[in-house]
Amino acid sequence: xxxxxxxxxxxxxxxxxxxxxxxxxxxxxxxxxxxxxxxxxxxxxxxxxxxxxxxxxxxxxxxxxxxxxxxxxxxxxxxxxxxxxxxxxxxxxxxxxxxxxxxxxxxxxxxxxxxxxxxxxxxxxxxxxxxxxxxxxxxxxxxxxxxxxxxxxxxxxxxxxxxxxxxxxxxxxxxxxxxxxxxxxxxxxxxxxxxxxxxxxxxxxxxxxxxxxxxxxxxxxxxxxxxxxxxxxxxxxxxxxxxxxxxxxxxxxxxxxxxxxxxxxxxxxxxxxxxxxxxxxxxxxxxxxxxxxxxxxxxxxxxxxxxxxxxxxxxxxxxxxxxxxxxxxxxxxxxxxxxxxxxxxxxxxxxxxxxxxxxxxxxxxxxxxxxxxxxxxxxxxxxxxxxxxxxxxxxxxxxxxxxxxxxxxxxxxxxxxxxxxxxxxxxxxxxxxxxxxxxxxxxxxxxxxxxxxxxxxxxxxxxxxxxx
Ligand SMILES: NC(=O)c1ccc[n+]([C@@H]2O[C@H](COP(=O)([O-])OP(=O)(O)OC[C@H]3O[C@@H](n4cnc5c(N)ncnc54)[C@H](OP(=O)(O)O)[C@@H]3O)[C@@H](O)[C@H]2O)c1
Numbered sequence: 001x002x003x004x005x006x007x008x009x010x011x012x013x014x015x016x017x018x019x020x021x022x023x024x025x026x027x028x029x030x031x032x033x034x035x036x037x038x039x040x041x042x043x044x045x046x047x048x049x050x051x052x053x054x055x056x057x058x059x060x061x062x063x064x065x066x067x068x069x070x071x072x073x074x075x076x077x078x079x080x081x082x083x084x085x086x087x088x089x090x091x092x093x094x095x096x097x098x099x100x101x102x103x104x105x106x107x108x109x110x111x112x113x114x115x116x117x118x119x120x121x122x123x124x125x126x127x128x129x130x131x132x133x134x135x136x137x138x139x140x141x142x143x144x145x146x147x148x149x150x151x152x153x154x155x156x157x158x159x160x161x162x163x164x165x166x167x168x169x170x171x172x173x174x175x176x177x178x179x180x181x182x183x184x185x186x187x188x189x190x191x192x193x194x195x196x197x198x199x200x201x202x203x204x205x206x207x208x209x210x211x212x213x214x215x216x217x218x219x220x221x222x223x224x225x226x227x228x229x230x231x232x233x234x235x236x237x238x239x240x241x242x243x244x245x246x247x248x249x250x251x252x253x254x255x256x257x258x259x260x261x262x263x264x265x266x267x268x269x270x271x272x273x274x275x276x277x278x279x280x281x282x283x284x285x286x287x288x289x290x291x292x293x294x295x296x297x298x299x300x301x302x303x304x305x306x307x308x309x310x311x312x313x314x315x316x317x318x319x320x321x322x323x324x325x326x327x328x329x330x331x332x333x334x335x336x337x338x339x340x341x342x343x344x345x346x347x348x349x350x351x352x353x354x355x356x357x358x359x360x361x362x363x364x365x366x367x368x369x370x371x372x373x374x375x376x377x378x379x380x381x382x383x384x385x386x387x388x389x390x391x392x393x394x395x396x397x398x399x400x401x402x403x404x405x406x407x408x409x410x411x412x413x414x415x416x417x418x419x420x421x422x423x424x425x426x427x428x429x430x431x432x433x434x435x436x437x438x439x440x441x442x443x444x445x446x447x448x449x450x451x452x453x454x455x456x457x458x459x460x461x462x463x464x465x466x467x468x
Contacts (some may be wrong), residue, residue, distance in 0.1 A: 002101045003125045007153055008034045008246035011145060011174055011214070013236035015182030015442045017328035019044060021432040025446040030181045031174060059084040061315075062280065062288050063094055073314030093316040093344045096289060096331070100322060103283040106374055111141075113257035117276065124150055124279040133158040136274035139262055141254065143169045143222070147279030148236040153278075155247035162270060166253035168210055168224035170233040172420055178458075182235075184418040186444060187327055192384040192419075200370075203229050215240045221250040231372045232326055233379065281376045284322070293317055298364040299378035302357070305390065306379065307336050308343070310356030315343050329385030331421035335390045336431060342394050396428035413439050 008015065009031050014024040028036055045051050059080045066074040077089045102158060104125040108114050114121065116166040120132060124146040133154040140151045143165040152299045155161040176182040195203060204227040207219075207456050211233075217223040220243050224231075242248040252265045262270045286301075293309040295302045305324050318340040321333040350356060367373055372381040391397035403411035414423055421441055425435035447458075 002099065003151075004034055005124075005127050005149070006129045007122075008149070010037060011033070012328040013446070015085055015329050015420050015446055016181070016183045016187060016418060018335050018421065019330060020423075020425045021434065022047060023079075023422075023428075023438050023442075023445060028102055029058065029449045030446055042097065055079075060288050061086070063096070065189060066090065070313060073316040075316065090455075091223060093318075095285060095318045095320050095337070095340060097319075097321045098286065100284045100324070101282040103285055105281045106284045107280055108276055111257060113190050113252055114258055114276075117257050118260045119274040119275075119276065121276040121278065125282075127277060127279075130154045130157045133161075133193075134273055135159050136210055136220040137270070137272055138277065139164055139251070139254070139270065139273055140165050140273040140277045142281065143167075143234060143280035143394075144281055145234055145236070146281075148234045148239050150279055151248050152238045152275055155242050155380050157414065158247075158275075161242075161248045162251045163248050163263065164251045164254055165222070167226070168217070170208070170209060170217065171215075171222060171236055172233040173214060173237045174235050175237055175355065181446065183327070184443075185268075187383065187419045188420060189384060189414060190416050192382075195382075200227075200229060204245055215244075220244075224373050229375075230370070232324070258295050269281060283376055286319075286376070289317075297360055298368055299375055300367065302360045302364075303352065303376070304356040304360055304382070305339075305393075306363075307340060308356070309352060310350075310353055310360055315350045320341070323381060323386070325381045325383040325386060326386075327339050331424075332383070332387065334421065334456060335387055335424065338396070339390045342429075348394060377451050387419070387421075387424070391424050394429065396424050396430060398423050400424050407436075410436060410439065418442065 013030045014028055014032055015030075018024045024032075024040050025043075032040070040100060045054070047109070061078040061080050063153075064076045064078075066072060066076050068074070070346050073092070075091050075094045077094065078092055079087050079089065081087070092262045093279075097117065097318065104122045105124040114346045125149055127146075130153050134157045136143050136158050137160050138154050139162045140147050140154065141164045142219070143163060146169070147163060165389045172182065174182050182252075186314050208229040211217065220240060222243075241246065251268065251270075253266070255260055255264045255265045255267075257276075260271065262273045262276070293312060295309075295311065300317075301322070302310065302323070303319055305318065308315055309317060309319075318336075320336045320340060321329060323332050323336070324327065325332060332339075339348070344348060350358075367379055370382075373379060388397050398414060400411060400414060403414060410426070417439065420439065421434045422438040422442070425432035426439075
């Protein structure tokens, strides 16, 4: 199972993460604590009457092709209940949604001397809260979102927190200009068009300048080797302040551990370290799926549009939610699910195997060219391109040109406003009558939880005051 710590607050704002036909309640905060996200998921499941179809506490042991698969395309699924009871089921189709963050990556071999460590060490998967850090000297390894959050939280109670990074990272604030959620401000079609038109080197230079204007990444010793837009950044508003106030000290990669001494690659040495937290990310695996369904291309699994294994005889197996972009997983997984549903129903056909394999290879090359990928982070896509591509497959992509002539007010919001998922309910199959209103009121819902004291209406920048 995936695991989260008690204080976890999502780093995507509510309007950008909600499902396309079910806005998150207006009074919910913009960056939600995980308990609120769970409430939203429950509301969604109850609203669409999904709970009766979910079997909880059940492990899927294997998914195998049936003996008559060639004819039927059917799957045999072996499950195990909480009390160990195994059961075989036959399904016409299977969607695997197990995600990327289930198998903790604990690379102890890369930390010579870890077996001599006299303190306590664990992976961020096991981290629930900072209790074990009270008054301790703590080293957090890895500057991903987990490492950043844990270092900040630990620094409130620890004697000292050290954050060790081998490559550095771009650290970006979630509270953007005028206090708007960062993604509502910048994840727009307009910005996406700029990305298509301008050289990426210029965009990196511009973006890095803006990020460095808040705090110089070189001065804060976090400057990474990679450019800003070649990897998803770390979202953390507090880390720079913790660095500035000295409660988090940035260190280079660990070279060696001897007892309670930790030596770093720059030869600096820390004595009396009590705790090491390995916030070193996750590996992915699908051990329950048949071997012939999954093949590797580069670091990624060969899936047509990141969903369908292209080599199978029938399109009755799909992987949903195995995607990574600078945008929330929920709308992307929903979009994948809508496409999968139309393929399973037969209203949409997949291309021939060879065409799909070629497309997979092309995608792998594009990913390798544009982003830094590795074994643990095998893929990244452009959020808008990906959403529009799948939407195009099922005829739900909004036409900006058509809207320009027929509904200019909506066109304006689609072009300059945030890339919220309601856009994909404006037209086509699954059109939702509330979509237009949801788009017109998205800034109202952003503003609602902030109205906690009577003050005059905020003076937002010109573009936004027409949208609120
Ligand atoms: N608030 C939130 O919403 C929130 C909070 C936590 C996590 N998340 C999400 O959860 C996912 C997982 O995040 P994560 O931070 O757990 O993992 P991650 O993003 O994969 O970061 C892992 C970090 O560990 C480092 N690392 C890995 N192996 C290492 C080694 N052998 N030696 C030294 N350093 C090593 C990596 O460095 P390299 O880059 O050099 O490999 C990287 O800095 C991400 O999508 C993240 O955005 C979200």
